[in-house]
Amino acid sequence: MFTGIIEEVGRVTSIEQRGGNRRITVAAPQTPQELKEGDSIAVSGVCLTSLNIKRNSFCADLAPETWARTSFSQLRENALVNLELPMRADGRFGGHIVQGHVDGVGKLVGLNRIADTDNWWLLIDLPREVAKYTVYKGSISIEGISLTVAKLEGSLCTVAVIPHTIAMTNLNSLRPGDAVNLEADLIAKYVAKMMGSELGQNSLTVEELVRQGF
Secondary structure (H helix, E strand, O other), X not given: OEOOOOOEEEEEEEEEEEOOEEEEEEEOOOHHHHOOOOOEEEEOOEEEEOEXXXXXXXXXXXXXXXXXXXXXXXXXXXXXXXEEOOOOOOOOXXXXXXXXXXXXXXXXXXXXXXXXXXXXXXXXXXXHHHHOOOOOOOEEEEOOEEEEEEEEEOOEEEEEEOHHHHHHXXXXXXXXXXXXXXXXXXXXXXXXXXXXXXXXXOXXXXXXXXXXXX
């Protein structure tokens, strides 16, 4: 389990086709020193298994499903990726529950400076499979980063980003139109599933549950 607090930004140095899988190599000065072969690591919000660990790099294999259903399908060499190690049992819960299981891929609409501040508005176009679990002031994982929804207008989600987050993540390397990994709030997904079952429906959006008084 992860919490969406990014520990380091790595750089993809190679992408190799290996049979049906792809193997990526990620260079990073700190994270590999804490990894052991087979450990889990979140790479831009995707839970992967670390392999071939060296002093300043590690590898991970991407199955075709992972490649197709995440932003990795657009990954290029030298891309910056957010890295987070799993939460320790005795650690602080800094963000929200993040599993590293991507629910959908969104599109970066813009990263715009907020007037007269050092903060930024991050605008993401959400696919329906994520939008239905997204609520105002709720949590969302974008590229593995735990963020809070500031505004929702249809499928357009806006979050406020502070300078520290810009400095410590890959957000500043992204451009409008880029794909981003999204993970909806786990609690919202369970609530929607349970309430939908009680009402004799397959599933309801969180907003529909609110309208019905839940």
